[in-house]
Amino acid sequence: MERIDNLFYSFANRSSGMIDPEGIETLCSDMEVDHTDVRILMLAWKMKAEKQGYFTLEEWRRGLKALRVDTVSKLRKALPELEKEVRRPSNFVDFYSYSFCYCLTEEKQKSIDIESICQLLDLVLGSQFRAQVDYFIEYLKIQSDYKVINLDQWMGFFRFCNEISFPDLSNYDPDLAWPLVLDNFVEWMQAKQS
Amino acid sequence: MSAQKKKAFQIEAFKHRVVVDPKYAEKTWKILEHAIHEIYNHNASGLSFEELYRNAYNMVLHKFGEKLYSGLVTTMTSHLKEISNSIEAAQGGLFLDELNRKWAEHNKALQMIRDILMYMDRTFIPNTHKTPVHELGLNLWRDVVIHFHAIQSRLQAILLENVRRERSGEVIDRGLMRSITKMLMDLGPSVYQDDFEKHFLEVSADFYRLESQEFIESCDCGEYLKKAERRLNEEIERVSHYLDTRSEVKITNVVETEMIESHMHRLVQMENSGLINMIVDEKFEDLGRMYCLFRQVSNGLVLIRDVMTSFIRDTGKQLITDPERLKDPVDFVQHLLDLKDKYDKIITSAFRNDKTFQNALNSSFEYFINLNSRSPEFISLFVDDKLRKGLRGVTEEDVELVLDKVMMLFRYLQEKDVFEKYYKQHLAKRLLSGKSVSDDAERSLIVKLKTECGYQFTSKLEGMFTDMKTSQDTMQGFHASHGSDIGDGPMLSVQVLTTGSWPTQPITTCNLPAEILGICEKFRNYYLGTHTGRRLSWQTNMGTADLKATFGKGQKHELNVSTYQMCVLMLFNDADRLSYKEIEQVTEIPTSDLKRCLQSLACVKGKNVLRKEPMSKDIADTDTFLFNDKYTSKFFKVKIGTVAAQRESEPENQETRQRVEEDRKPQIEAAIVRIMKARRVLDHNNIVAEVTKQLQSRFLPNPVVIKKRIESLIEREFLERDKGDRKLYRYLA
Numbered sequence: 001m002e003r004i005d006n007l008f009y010s011f012a013n014r015s016s017g018m019i020d021p022e023g024i025e026t027l028c029s030d031m032e033v034d035h036t037d038v039r040i041l042m043l044a045w046k047m048k049a050e051k052q053g054y055f056t057l058e059e060w061r062r063g064l065k066a067l068r069v070d071t072v073s074k075l076r077k078a079l080p081e082l083e084k085e086v087r088r089p090s091n092f093v094d095f096y097s098y099s100f101c102y103c104l105t106e107e108k109q110k111s112i113d114i115e116s117i118c119q120l121l122d123l124v125l126g127s128q129f130r131a132q133v134d135y136f137i138e139y140l141k142i143q144s145d146y147k148v149i150n151l152d153q154w155m156g157f158f159r160f161c162n163e164i165s166f167p168d169l170s171n172y173d174p175d176l177a178w179p180l181v182l183d184n185f186v187e188w189m190q191a192k193q194s
Numbered sequence: 195m196s197a198q199k200k201k202a203f204q205i206e207a208f209k210h211r212v213v214v215d216p217k218y219a220e221k222t223w224k225i226l227e228h229a230i231h232e233i234y235n236h237n238a239s240g241l242s243f244e245e246l247y248r249n250a251y252n253m254v255l256h257k258f259g260e261k262l263y264s265g266l267v268t269t270m271t272s273h274l275k276e277i278s279n280s281i282e283a284a285q286g287g288l289f290l291d292e293l294n295r296k297w298a299e300h301n302k303a304l305q306m307i308r309d310i311l312m313y314m315d316r317t318f319i320p321n322t323h324k325t326p327v328h329e330l331g332l333n334l335w336r337d338v339v340i341h342f343h344a345i346q347s348r349l350q351a352i353l354l355e356n357v358r359r360e361r362s363g364e365v366i367d368r369g370l371m372r373s374i375t376k377m378l379m380d381l382g383p384s385v386y387q388d389d390f391e392k393h394f395l396e397v398s399a400d401f402y403r404l405e406s407q408e409f410i411e412s413c414d415c416g417e418y419l420k421k422a423e424r425r426l427n428e429e430i431e432r433v434s435h436y437l438d439t440r441s442e443v444k445i446t447n448v449v450e451t452e453m454i455e456s457h458m459h460r461l462v463q464m465e466n467s468g469l470i471n472m473i474v475d476e477k478f479e480d481l482g483r484m485y486c487l488f489r490q491v492s493n494g495l496v497l498i499r500d501v502m503t504s505f506i507r508d509t510g511k512q513l514i515t516d517p518e519r520l521k522d523p524v525d526f527v528q529h530l531l532d533l534k535d536k537y538d539k540i541i542t543s544a545f546r547n548d549k550t551f552q553n554a555l556n557s558s559f560e561y562f563i564n565l566n567s568r569s570p571e572f573i574s575l576f577v578d579d580k581l582r583k584g585l586r587g588v589t590e591e592d593v594e595l596v597l598d599k600v601m602m603l604f605r606y607l608q609e610k611d612v613f614e615k616y617y618k619q620h621l622a623k624r625l626l627s628g629k630s631v632s633d634d635a636e637r638s639l640i641v642k643l644k645t646e647c648g649y650q651f652t653s654k655l656e657g658m659f660t661d662m663k664t665s666q667d668t669m670q671g672f673h674a675s676h677g678s679d680i681g682d683g684p685m686l687s688v689q690v691l692t693t694g695s696w697p698t699q700p701i702t703t704c705n706l707p708a709e710i711l712g713i714c715e716k717f718r719n720y721y722l723g724t725h726t727g728r729r730l731s732w733q734t735n736m737g738t739a740d741l742k743a744t745f746g747k748g749q750k751h752e753l754n755v756s757t758y759q760m761c762v763l764m765l766f767n768d769a770d771r772l773s774y775k776e777i778e779q780v781t782e783i784p785t786s787d788l789k790r791c792l793q794s795l796a797c798v799k800g801k802n803v804l805r806k807e808p809m810s811k812d813i814a815d816t817d818t819f820l821f822n823d824k825y826t827s828k829f830f831k832v833k834i835g836t837v838a839a840q841r842e843s844e845p846e847n848q849e850t851r852q853r854v855e856e857d858r859k860p861q862i863e864a865a866i867v868r869i870m871k872a873r874r875v876l877d878h879n880n881i882v883a884e885v886t887k888q889l890q891s892r893f894l895p896n897p898v899v900i901k902k903r904i905e906s907l908i909e910r911e912f913l914e915r916d917k918g919d920r921k922l923y924r925y926l927a
Contacts, residue, residue: 177878
């Protein structure tokens with residue numbers, strides 16, 4: 001316990017008492033992991049961190065205890081296991097929705113701008129659903145109906161990747177309650193294919 | 195009555211012990227046989243009924259019924275064979291006659307024979323289940339005479355030949371025909387049917403098939419239908435004269451099939467004379483005839499209805515896409531009404547007010563009226579025109595008629611909310627300029643709209659009327675308290691409008707002339723004195739003014755102008771010439787309004803109280819304006835302001851459309867929330883259906899827009915998606 005706390009303070013900001021973005025960057029370089037790597041996001045998830053770019057003592061404790069690590073090298077070694085755990089279907093949905101909420105930086109913010117969404121999609125789903133993510137990102141960039149994406153649409157896309165056959169989209173039924181942005185995406189795809 | 199006591203002994207029927215002479219039966223039979231001969235030879239008068247009856251009676255009594263019966267059969271048969279031969283021998287036209295005569299005789303004979311053999315008929319025959327005498331006589335006639343091959347075929351041929359001759363216009367002996375067919379009926383319905391009716395129908399079908407082919411090649415539709423009708427009536431008459439009544443429906447069926455059903459399509463589509471031509475030329479009689487005839491065949495009316503419907507739709511579509519027609523909205527709507535009247539008349543006078551046709555007409559109108567997105571605006575302009583001048587001097591009843599017609603068109607509109615918007619705008623203009631022809635007519639229409647659409651639709655409109663009335667009262671109060679102050683100053687008349695009820699107007703800048711600022715302030719103070727907590731803002735773009743003007747040679751005129759125009763003109767009291775820029779600076783009227791205002795003051799013939807340098811058509815920033823000393827008009831009062839409602843320009847139309855779309859969003863959301871609150875959980879398709887149903891009295895919501903609204907409500911946490919079934923939404927309390 002003490003070791004975990006001490007480790008915390010080695011990265012934390014003196015005045016705020018939290019690990020701030022600078023501290024996280026240091027941690028990442030110590031672990032030899034890029035700070036934009038999805039595994040950092042997974043770590044945040046494990047910690048149930050609330051604010052993007054910051055870890056509180058409580059969150060740190062929670063995460064490291066759960067991973068049973070108390071040094072940087074142990075933490076680094078625990079990452080593959082963590083990734084496996086997150087990718088388990090039972091956990092992934094939770095992680096997926098967490099990653100969206102984690103990016104809501106402002107107090108009452110409910111949606112994320114297109115640019116950031118594209119990055120997030122790539123990070124979180126890119127390995128699993130490469131084609132869908134690439135096409136959807138392309139679409140998001142050229143459409144003008146939506147300037148932001150909300151949680152409902154975010155979750156909808158994940159469902160889409162899991163349920164709809166791609167790229168033929170043969171089992172997509174626009175009469176069902178898919179978010180409108182996906183209806184438009186499918187229409188755009190079908191126009192491109194014909 | 196007391197019950198009779200059982201007798202101690204019973205009285206039995208007297209039994210006469212008769213000695214039966216073995217030759218008795220034979221002897222008795224011979225008597226009877228002889229009688230039958232005599233009867234058939236028309237020698238019945240010499241016979242004694244009583245004697246014969248008794249003989250027959252005795253035979254049966256003494257158990258010789260069998261002999262009697264079989265003897266009867268044999269005798270009758272042989273007589274009938276003779277009769278057959280004589281009928282067969284008859285030549286040509288006499289055949290039928292002979293047959294008829296012999297039939298009558300046979301019946302008479304049969305009657306007599308039956309009377310004589312009554313006892314046998316009543317006792318022996320029922321007991322032995324044999325055919326009764328009368329029936330026996332008919333059966334024998336049938337088998338021996340009618341179905342005698344020589345007679346059978348000839349009979350059939352002659353009957354059919356007679357019908358054919360009559361159909362080609364010859365006169366035949368109907369009475370004789372009647373007797374013969376009656377005979378066949380008497381012999382049994384199957385005899386009538388098999389020996390005559392069946393063949394009659396077949397031959398008739400061939401006949402009419404041929405004839406209809408001839409007609410259709412040589413006649414136009416109207417003529418053909420007349421001929422078909424005539425033939426039908428002929429056949430009905432034929433049946434009533436000499437066929438069995440049950441044949442009527444069968445033969446009319448044949449005529450209808452051959453003459454109408456087989457040629458249905460060709461008739462309707464016939465060039466220059468078919469259904470469409472009849473409709474266009476309003477040939478009510480022909481149309482009525484077609485209706486009655488086609489009604490009798492399956493899908494006949496469906497065909498007429500379908501052809502008429504697609505024609506109406508095409509005509510309507512043409513009307514509403516014709517750019518010439520669309521230039522004048524009032525004219526356009528009048529054409530719609532005329533079109534409806536035309537078809538109403540056709541359906542009433544020719545199609546017997548058939549409900550299915552009415553429905554087809556209504557759905558066609560609904561279809562094409564809504565193809566033009568400006569229909570709501572145009573209908574409102576039509577109403578505006580009527581209420582401004584069209585209904586001047588018209589009786590109350592006729593006013594109601596016109597308004598009812600307008601309501602009928604209104605019902606066809608899918609976008610009733612768009613109509614409401616325009617109606618409000620136009621009504622506001624009418625009320626404020628005092629240009630409405632009849633207050634009663636205005637109110638009557640509001641009531642009709644309320645009945646149709648509910649209180650919500652008209653509550654704001656009624657608010658406008660209330661404001662007008664209240665303003666009148668306010669003005670009275672104002673003049674009463676300040677009347678003496680005015681003296682020589684300008685007279686002010688104010689209408690105070692409640693913001694929510696009137697169409698929204700943007701606030702524009704406009705500096706009122708000093709001359710009226712005084713009285714305006716007085717009014718403001720007066721009003722706010724009695725109504726604290728309210729805010730007043732002058733709607734300078736909606737007012738009017740009457741100015742007394744004196745021109746060069748002393749001509750005086752009274753100019754009726756808009757407020758903007760007043761502001762501009764008053765400037766010329768202090769200056770003879772002013773540049774555009776100067777006018778703009780002082781009045782601060784918005785540019786486009788100012789330009790329009792100056793144009794109407796300087797560039798319109800007969801109304802040019804100002805002169806413009808240069809004399810170009812359009813207003814440029816560099817123009818200079820002068821007071822037109824040389825202005826003349828033969829009228830003392832000159833109207834310059836533009837007040838009448840105009841059809842919107844394209845950009846204005848776009849703007850209105852956008853506002854309507856914006857207004858619809860909250861309505862859709864309110865409907866969704868209402869539905870979800872009641873149902874708690876509902877799937878997507880059902881929500882869309884319910885929302886559409888709820889809003890259909892105002893407009894037809896776009897399913898995509900509904901989906902967007904649902905998503906917005908999800909974001910604002912009024913609804914959520916069901917975690918299990920992704921098709922469902924849940925209401926979040």
